[in-house]
Amino acid sequence: MKKAFILLSVLSFLIHDAQLSKVAELNHTYNQQAKEISEKYQKVYNIERKKEEVKIIMDRLDGYELAIKEIQKAEKKVDVMIYQSQVTKQPEYETGINGFRSLISHNFDTDAVTIEGGVARTIARFLVDENGNVSNVTAIGDYREFNLLTIITLYDILNKGKWKPAEYNGIPVRSVLSVPLTMQFE
Known part of the structure; x- marks a missing residue:
């Protein structure tokens, strides 16, 4: 097995x-x-x-x-919503959430965005399994291209760091992490 x-x-x-x-x-x-x-x-x-x-x-x-x-x-499809409430400790990125956000911003292809003079917002969601692996990445926001670029960026950085899984009473468990992202374009 x-x-x-x-x-x-x-x-x-x-x-x-x-x-x-x-x-x-x-x-x-x-x-x-x-x-x-x-x-x-x-x-x-x-x-x-x-x-x-x-x-x-x-x-x-x-x-x-x-x-x-x-x-x-x-990817193995899972109902990510069932993992929302089954944690007593949230997953943690090895350099913290600010380190993770920094990794996203450094790897996001801003040249690929055609949004002019506005703010783009999306909420990225992904599953962090009990081993710290990430899958089932989604992004929901107002701009299709911003959502797609967010998903592509997250898949691109999966191997650039490690997640410590969430816990339920000290036992590693799967969980869903939501990360809101906002970018200003001129």
Whole structure:
């Protein structure tokens, strides 16, 4: 049974890593297309340019959504709400919640955000299992792209730190952590 769990964990990591590689390819393609549009129109901002920019942005977001679905396909789905009340001690990130927020902000691709002159808010939720592993990442907020980029960022940083699981009367248990995120864009 332990070998099966280890094999499943390795397989899940490989799928996760492959999907993040697709995200990197998607970002490269998007940046190349954006550069071509910029060169094509130079300093001219018209309706045709805007249509082309919107199309590549929407294609990129669709690609993010597909990558997230593939990552999550390999995860064991759980009803995260049942873990909300079964803890006496919350999960802790190795450098604290501020360290975790800092890791998110340093790895969030702000260049990928097209929100102009506003505040984007989302609530990221994820399961921290009894071994400190993270899965079932979601983000709910007003902007689709901000939500998708938040999920991509969280999956990207999963291997950059360790979580100490929540406890119920001293026993490690699964729990759901909610992290509100806000960014100001000008």
